[in-house]
Amino acid sequence: MLLENDHFLLELTKLFQQQRVKNSGSLSLTMKRYNGQTKPKPQLTKKQRLEQKKASTPTATTSPHSPTTHEVTEYKCLVRAVFGSKKLSTVVSSKDINRFQLAYSNLLKANMDTLKKKAKESKATGQSSTTNPNSNIPSSPTPTSATVVNQQKKTPTTPAKKK
DSSP states (O other): OEEOHHHHHHHHHHHHHHHHHTSSSEEEEEEEEEOOOSOOOOOOOHHHHHHHHHHTTTTTOOTTTTTTTOOOOOOOOEEEEETTTTTEEEOHHHHHHHHHHHHHHHHHHEEEEEOOOOOOTHHHTBOOOOOTOOSSOOOOOOOHHHHHHHHHOOOOOOOOOOO
């Protein structure tokens, strides 16, 4: 459902609260450039492309939709939010983007506190390493005997002297 910018932010706050209460599911947010076009342009058939090439001869006049015309297009930003079967969207114009972005970022900062950390996997063993939930630094895996031997064999080399 397409909403106004302020109403979208209010509904998004409600979605974050619902997600927090249920403690399950995922809320996905997307932003993309939007030019106001609701339907895609159909592809030209071979016959239409040949006709277009013939029409683009230097003696022919240019059509108003030709690539040589310089139309100024004001792009907008399409913001979507999906939680379960509930879908929200809004279109933000370029003149309102700074105000919306500040409010949007504050909303995200306030509601991103329930994220869970992923268990990191160790590359050498393929098992997940244990992390301390109170610390941001994961515990380092213990070195194997092969890595200790490789570290001891490394000696600094000196460049050969020229005669």
